[in-house]
Amino acid sequence: MDDLEKLLRARFRQDAPEVPADLDAAIVGLGHEAAAGHVRRRRRLRLVRIGSVAAAAAIVALCWLGTRALDEPRTLDVADAWRVARGLADPDETARLDLTGDGRLDAADADRILDRVVSLRPRRDR
């Protein structure tokens, strides 16, 4: 039996020894507290719900991006490989052409580009 219930019982019996002097004010105070707790719980539940939906959306987006990366249209061609092999690639293209991911363009990148160009894996542009 919580405090609010005890006070409500006392309010209707008027004989309990523990009844405070200002019984109604105490009841209202405890009622407010209970209502505030209820609101807090609801707010927490809503946050958990929103968080779950956001997490699920993020997972779906990551999967979609991953699929796109695996199934990207053929944006690289043999001309890119040749420029990389000859050291003639524009430094602005490093992000696109650096397939080894070592931050520089060299023969290994040209090799990887060629491998990707001739790969028979399915692509979205087919």
Place this chain on the structure above:
Amino acid sequence: MIAFRLLVTLAAALLAFGNPPQDPAATHAPGFQVLDVVVDTGAIPLAAWQLEVTVEGALLVGVEGGEPAAFRDAPRYDPKALQGDRIVLAALAVGDELPRGKLRVARLHVTTNGSSGNLTPVLRSAVTADAEGRRFEAHLEVQASGEGR
């Protein structure tokens, strides 16, 4: 000796009567064809090329390099393409001597089931690059070389 003669006679009889003559039109004996990949660059030196080829009714069994020294090595391709009918070829010349004009840059070996008649290769994703690595329009074709039949 008698047994040997009997065996030889039996073998001759089997050879003579065992294989009745067949209708040549109904025979689909597998055959080999050689297809040349030819690029015509005009006056522009060829530094790199790529091409996707589909040869319906045939299976790719081999890829060979081309005629110019810069493209004599076999072009790059996905090994999974062999025993299939689609392949993507790519080659680049890293030397300074770049060929130009009408060039046989690669050769494809295919098998047919004998009923395919003339093969009609379908070309896609053709790219050619010049001595600066710039793409340019060149005429590419895959044609029967007449060898290997």
